Amino acid sequence: MPGEMIAISVLSIAAGIFLILAIVFAALYFRGKKRDGTYADGVKIIDGVRYSKDDSIETDGAAKITHRKGDFLLESGKTYTAVKNGSLLPGSYTVLASSDSAVSFKLRIGGYVRNYSHGDTIVLADGDQICAVSCNVILR
Helix, strand or coil, rough: HHHHHHHHHHHHHHHHHHHHHHHHHHHHHHHHHHHHHHHCCCCEEEEEEEEEEECCCCCCEEECCCCCCEEEEEEEEEEEECCCCCCCCEEEEEEEEECCCCEEEEEEEEEEEEEEECCCCCECCCEEEEEEEECCCCCC
């Protein structure tokens, strides 16, 4: 009898360890899949705040005006709020004109309207409101 009890105990411990590992791997798989499908390349998220790894906005002297997966489009006249774990995350952004003809544009951040140009950097804190005033703007 004692041999059978030992064998059952060893098998149940092994099954428990396997179950825990399966849950951990499943959680890591789905977490990584969500991040890959939601955020732009060269972006890392730490505690719900977005940080850019690469701020290049030009290729061979020409401005990059491409809308990539993970970029945030500010529609003209619509107000957005930067919130942790929301669609617009607090953090550092490069502002890009959504049109080749727009060299500069106006943004309202925190109630103040300022002129920005293609490639300027802005920082949004948690709870900051932003609105594109003159044209649509891409946040990368």
